[in-house]
Amino acid sequence: MLPGGNQAGPPGLAGSPVFLTLQMQEKSAKSALETILRGAVPITIRGIQLTSLVDFPGEVCTTIFLGGCNFRCPWCHNADLVLRTATLPEISPGEVLNLLIRRRSWVQAVCITGGEPSLTPGLEEFIRSLKSHGFKVKLDTNGTQPEVIARLLAGDLLDYVAMDVKAPPEKYDLLTGTRANLEAVKESIALIKNSRVAYEFRTTAVPSLLLEEDFLAIGQMLAGARHYVLQQFRPARTLLNPGLQELLLYPETTLKNIAVKLQPFFARVEVRS
Numbered sequence: 001m002l003p004g005g006n007q008a009g010p011p012g013l014a015g016s017p018v019f020l021t022l023q024m025q026e027k028s029a030k031s032a033l034e035t036i037l038r039g040a041v042p043i044t045i046r047g048i049q050l051t052s053l054v055d056f057p058g059e060v061c062t063t064i065f066l067g068g069c070n071f072r073c074p075w076c077h078n079a080d081l082v083l084r085t086a087t088l089p090e091i092s093p094g095e096v097l098n099l100l101i102r103r104r105s106w107v108q109a110v111c112i113t114g115g116e117p118s119l120t121p122g123l124e125e126f127i128r129s130l131k132s133h134g135f136k137v138k139l140d141t142n143g144t145q146p147e148v149i150a151r152l153l154a155g156d157l158l159d160y161v162a163m164d165v166k167a168p169p170e171k172y173d174l175l176t177g178t179r180a181n182l183e184a185v186k187e188s189i190a191l192i193k194n195s196r197v198a199y200e201f202r203t204t205a206v207p208s209l210l211l212e213e214d215f216l217a218i219g220q221m222l223a224g225a226r227h228y229v230l231q232q233f234r235p236a237r238t239l240l241n242p243g244l245q246e247l248l249l250y251p252e253t254t255l256k257n258i259a260v261k262l263q264p265f266f267a268r269v270e271v272r273s
């Protein structure tokens with residue numbers, strides 16, 4: 001339906017190229033909604049936070065959580081999403097889209113996070129349905145699936161990408177608890193850096209696992225990027241490795257000092273508490 005519910009379109013516009021384009025857009029948005037409500041988009045959502053002021057820079061957003069991950073970062077907050085996905089309730093994409101549409105006057109942006117969303121089948125179709133309804137989309141990713149990132153960027157389906165860069169190359173396996181595919185990570189970094197989309201690369205400053213020289217090595221790895229975020233580690237009971245709850249945080253002044261040393265590598269360095 002056109003804005004204002006006028007299905008016939010404004011007088012004098014019917015048959016014009018503008019009106020035909022509007023009709024086509026309306027049709028494709030409708031069919032995306034119908035498809036998703038029929039459950040034809042094969043995506044399983046494992047959690048939703050209706051309103052977030054912090055997950056999408058500059059936007060009030062709804063955050064959607066997808067399950068499963070190919071990393072095992074010991075400081076990960078979402079142990080259930082990563083290790084016990086099947087125990088979490090399934091939320092249908094149709095329900096979520098319906099909810100988003102009903103709340104659209106308050107929230108026009110969606111952050112898709114995980115787990116690692118790029119591993120979830122149906123992600124692209126789901127994002128297409130969000131975009132066809134006018135939502136801005138941010139993707140959080142660990143960068144291990146560059147082919148997915150490339151497709152989403154090429155399709156103009158993302159408004160913001162936040163990629164976690166976990167460690168300098170020689171520590172990636174240690175910090176992710178896996179044999180990390182570093183080539184894939186580097187490919188994603190290059191794709192995002194060379195894209196026109198708004199982005200950030202970010203590293204969680206986990207005390208004792210990452211030292212000052214590690215952040216400088218990450219700076220070299222990402223040199224020339226527009227935006228880098230040094231993110232404070234947050235101890236919680238839901239950590240993948242609960243032993244890390246006892247770690248003493250880096251003082252904010254230490255992170256700020258490291259940020260100053262990282263400035264030559266980036267257009268903008270941010271410390272996020």
Ligand code: SF4
Nearest residue numbers: 069071073076115142
């Ligand atoms: S922090 Fe992110 S990449 Fe690491 S295990 Fe958790 S969800 Fe996966």
